Amino acid sequence: MKKLVLAEKPSVARDLAKVLGANEKHKTYIEGKQVIVTWALGHLLTLKMPEDYQKEWREWSFDTLPMIPKRHGIKPLPKTTGQLKSFQKLANRSDVGEIIIATDAGREGELVARWILEYARVKKPVKRLWISSQTEKAIKEGFNKLEPAKAFDDLYESAVARSQADWLVGLNVTRALTVKYDDNLSAGRVQTPTLALVDKQDRKIDTFKPSTYYVVQVSHQGLSAKLQKQEKVLQVKERAEAEVVVKQLPTEAVIADVKESTKNEKAPLPYDLTELQREANQRYGYSAKKTLSIIQRLYEIHKIVTYPRTDSKYLTNDMKASMKERVLAIKSYFNEEVQPIIKNQFKVEQPAVFQNNRVTDHHGIIPTEQVPRSEKLDLDENRLYQLICKRFLTLFYPAYVEKRQTLTLDLGAYQVQFKQAEVVNKGWKLELTTPDKMGTFQKGAKISLNYQVKEEMTTAPAPMNEGQLLGKMEHFNLGTPATRAEIIERLISSELIERQNNRLRVTPKGKQVLSLVNPALVSPELTEKWETKLEAIASGKLTRQAFIKEIETETTRLVSEIKQSDKTYKNHAITSKKCPECGELLKEKNTKNGKIYVCTNQSCSYSRRKDPKLSNKRCPQCHKKMEIHSGKSGDFFKCKYCVITEKMSNKQERKKKMTKHEERKLVKKYSQAAEPEESPLALALKAAMKDN
Secondary structure, eight states: OEEEEEESSHHHHHHHHHHHTOOEEOSSEEEOSSEEEEEOOSOSEEEOOHHHHOGGGGSOSGGGOSOOOSSOOEEEOGGGHHHHHHHHHHHTOTTEEEEEEESOSSHHHHHHHHHHHHHHTOOSOEEEOOOSOOSHHHHHHHHHTOEEGGGGHHHHHHHHHHHHHHIIIIIHHHHHHHHHHTSOOOOOTTHHHHHHHHHHHHHHHHTOOOOEEEEEEEEETTEEEEOEETTEEOOBSOHHHHHHHHHHSOSEEEEEEEEEEEEEEOOOOOBOHHHHHHHHHHHHOOOHHHHHHHHHHHHHTSOOBOOSSOOOOOBOGGGGGGHHHHHHHTTTTOHHHHHHHHHTTTOOSOGGGBOGGGOOSSOOBOBOSSOOOGGGOOHHHHHHHHHHHHHHHGGGSOOEEEEEEEEEEEETTEEEEEEEEEEEEOTTOTTOOOOOOOOOOOTTOEEEOEEEEEEEEOOOOOOBOHHHHHHHHHHTTOSOTTTHHHHHHHHHHTTSEEEETTEEEEOHHHHHHHHHSOHHHHSHHHHHHHHHHHHHHHTTSSOHHHHHHHHHHHHHHHHHHHHHOOOOOOOTTEEEEEOTTTOOEEEEEEETTEEEEEESSTTOOOEEESSOEEEEEEOTTTOOEEEEEEETTEEEEEOTTTOOEEEOOOHHHHHOOOOHHHHHHHHHHHHSOOOOOOOHHHHHHHHHHHHO
16 A cells, blocks of 8 residues: 655655655656655645625624634635645545655644645544654654654644634734724734834834933043942033043042952854844844745755754754764865864763753754755855854854953942953854953052043934844744744735834834724733643643633624724825826825825726836936836836936837748848959959050
């Protein structure tokens, strides 16, 4: 009997088929003597929409809210029904005796596979492949350690609970807000508290009032510190007041106390997905979505890093045996850093990284045993791969050791604390090149002091970037490492948040949503509690039914609050411009191709760009790119600098081909043999012959 293997994507299926010896390719699967490998295309099924349960729910009105199905059902996604039917046929083949789930080893991957199995009504034995890298070695080891699918039932229950909870809260609250305030206003149990986190930072910026103050800077031979009073930095409002203080201070002082300490800083643990996204955002300005996309390629296509969608930074004990092989695999990239590790016989100097009980679904992100091919990686992939490898290599280096010294000087009513440090061992801080050397000071020694009054100003807090938002989401347990990037992108596409120079700001629409939506949904504490319960379901400590019952009760309350609300809403996107077709006002909307105007009349399809599109056509006078404008006679080019206009040919004119007659005429014109020019000598001979 053959085994039917279900992968999540075609690319992964091809890798599995290669290792399993399946090479007979078909449109929707790859077959071998012992296995058939097929694939999903991400999700092939989704939860049914409201209108699939009741015809009345098709109507967006308060009368249909809240919508709470007696039993949630699933339905095929229209674009991928062919692949779904193919799996169904394969699963029911008489020569197939066992199904192996090989989708992504995580909550969503489990949901993808289980829904397909449920829809296909599979009754055959099912096993689970659970691997953290896509290398040939990992795949072979994984197939040798297949587990019964039943062992992952709780994980599946958690995934279904998350999906149903988002359906209940998201669809009901979004419909209630949209109907109440007559605009497309979206809300959700995770996205709304995430929006509130950005807004909280925005409010700090909006209410900030700058102020000027003065401090006294004290210095001695390269050491510098601010003057303190009662162990706090002295800050005064007037320069004259600071100058009066300086006049009271001595030019020499005795060192009252010398305190020395040693700082030992162990190497950081490997990255989890959220920390890697934050680091990539800080260093390279990558969005969370872009980072996830890049690392997914490193995992799936290049197979040089382990599973990325992890929330753990620890490694399992059985991975100790593979550490040497992983180090040698990246030697070509980091030869200088690897040499000391080889001399130290690959000893891990951070043994606390190996903790089975701290690893959740997957361990931290580290390089695989696969040797990377740098020529195959683009710039973005190289950057992230090097970040992961450098963090991994630090595990083999000793702790960073720093010697610190604090010198305390009493200046009557004031104090000064000079601080200095010296690197004893740079350890895992491989990029540290210039360790500082401390000066030598003894208690009771007298030193000279210089004073300077400095003007300073309080600075406004900066808008939140994606790295900071990811950190906040992680702190409040909002979403999972795999879904946080998607949540941020959804807020941006819904026009509730906008990116401004790699910073996030809440739009006027977003601020209004926060004021209109239920306070309980705005607070991250409620969603944090729900996420904790989803984890409890995954560990078998709570049932999905009990959790969903609680969500249904909460949904009913949230909808009721919106219905009874007396708050008002103003659509800031509506402009004073009128639609040329129906006369209704136009609304500004963000799209991938820039801002456009659309008609507020839902039955009218009029839309146009807010700003003219820049073409590749150059102005004949100034040679700058011309804009594309629309007029009564159609589209035309216009130079905004020279005001030159030029008619744009329509698609038919651009596509019009030359006839064969025109072709022959043109060929004849340019292929006629040119008459040979006579040389001066030939002309002279011709003239002489005539004279004769």
